[in-house]
Amino acid sequence: MNRRKHEEAGQRTPVDNAEHCCVGPERFSIRPMPGQVQSIARAAAILRLLASSSGRLGIGDIARSLNLPKGTAHGIIRTLQYVGFVEQDKTSGKYQLGAALLHLGTSSLDVNELRSRSINWADPLAARSGEAVRVGTLLDGKVLVVHHVFRPDDTLQTLDVGSLLPPHATALGKVLLAYDVGAANAVKQREPEPYTRRTLVTARALTRALSEVRDNGWGAEVGEMTPGEAGIAAPIRGYGGLVVGAIGLSGPVDRTCDGSGNPRPALVTYVRDAARAVSRDLGATRW
Template structure:
C-alpha cells in the first residue's frame, strides 16, 4: 500500500507540473514550476527531467526554460480521433466556418464548464490561439446554454450551485431565474444566442447536438466579432446553417427524431464519456 501510495503521489505531482506549464506562461523556469505546484525545487527539477525524457516537456537548450512537449499533441490527437462527436462533427464544422466566414465550434460539457473539442476559424473571425482543449463557463456562452438545455432546472442548479453566477461582462446572466428563461427560450426556438456575455465585442449562435438516445451530448456554434455576426441582419441565415449542421451531426450519431428523446442523467460529471 505504501508503494502504491508513493506511485500515485508521483503521478499526481507529474500531472501537476504539466498543468502548471499549461496554465502558466509559454515557458517557465524550474522555480516558477515549483512555486505553481507547491513542490520543492529539487522535486520539480527531477519531475521536469523525467517528463522531458518522455517527450512530454521540452527544454530550451539556451535559456533553460521549460514548455509543454510536442508528444502531448500525439496524445491529444489520439483522444480526439477516438471521440465520436469529434469524428462526426469535424468536417461539418470545417465546412460551416468556410461557408459563413465565422468561427465554428463544437463543445461538450465537463462538469460545470464546457470543453472545446474543435474550432475552425472563418475568414472574418481569426484567432491567434487554438481554442480546442480550452474551457469556458456554461452560463455565459451560447454553447453552454445549448448544453444546459439538455438538463432540467434542478439539474442545472446542481451543476452550477449557488445563488449568484459569475459575471464576465455587464451582460452576463448572473442568476438561475434568468438562466431558466434563457434555456426556455433556447428550447422553444431550437437555438441559443450570446451577445457580449463572455467577452465584449463578440457574439455567437449555438444549438444542441444529440445522440441516438436523444440526449444532448454536445453543442455547435458559430461565433465571431459583433460586426461579422451581425445578428440584426444575419440571424435567420446563421440559425438555419447552424441547425442544419447540428442535425447532420446528430443523425450521424444515431439521432432519429424528438420522439426518441430521453431525459439526461447526471450519473457522471460529464455529458459525454
C-alpha cells in the same frame, strides 16, 4: 468435412463451436457453454468482426469470415440493423457498427467520437458563415471544447481545443444546460461570474434563457462573454435523442447579428443544419 456432413455426423460445426472465427490477424473466440444461445453467439462474432475491420464489410465477407451460410448471416445482420447495432451504407450496401453501440451501458458519448463525427460538418459551417466554429460538451460543469475551426481569414487566432468555457456566458453552454437539468441547477446554485455587464448571473434570468433555447431549438449570447462578440449554437443529439454536445459559431456582433442585436437568421439556419447533420451521423432520428 463440410457443414452438412458435420451435422449428419452429429458433430458441432466450426460455427457452432465458434472457437476460431477470424479475419486477417484478428481472432474471435466464443466458447460453447451449457445453455448457450447460438444466435447470440453468432451476433457477437459479427459485431467483433465489424469492430476489427478497417472498412465496411458485405454479407459475403461476413459469411466467409465466420463460416456462416449467407442466409443466416443476412438474418442476423438485419436484426442487428433493426436495433441500431449495425448500419448499412446506402451507396455500397456494406455494413459497419451502428451508433447505438456508442451508448450501450453509458449515457454519455465518447469525446473522441463526438469530435470525429463533427469534423465533416464543422469545416463547412465555418466556410459558409465566415466565422469560427466550436464543438463542445459538458465536463464537470464547464463546456469542454472538443473541436475548433478557425475563422477562414488571415487573422491571428488561438486554438481552443481542450479549453473549458463558462456555460452560463456562452451559446454552447446555454444549449447544453438547457437539456441537462442537473448541470443547470448546479450553475444556478453558485454565483455565476459576470464576464461583462450583459452576462446572465441570476437564476431567474438563466432559467428564462434556457427555456427559450428549448422552445427555439438553438441558443445565443450577445456580448455576454466578450464585449463586441456574439455566438450562436444548437444541440447535437445522439442515439435516442439524448443531447450529447453542441456546435456553434462566434464572431463580431456586427457580422453575426442584425441592426437590432438579434442573431442573423441565415447564420442560425447554418448552425442548426450542421447540428442536425452531426446528430444524424450519431444515430439520432429526431432533433
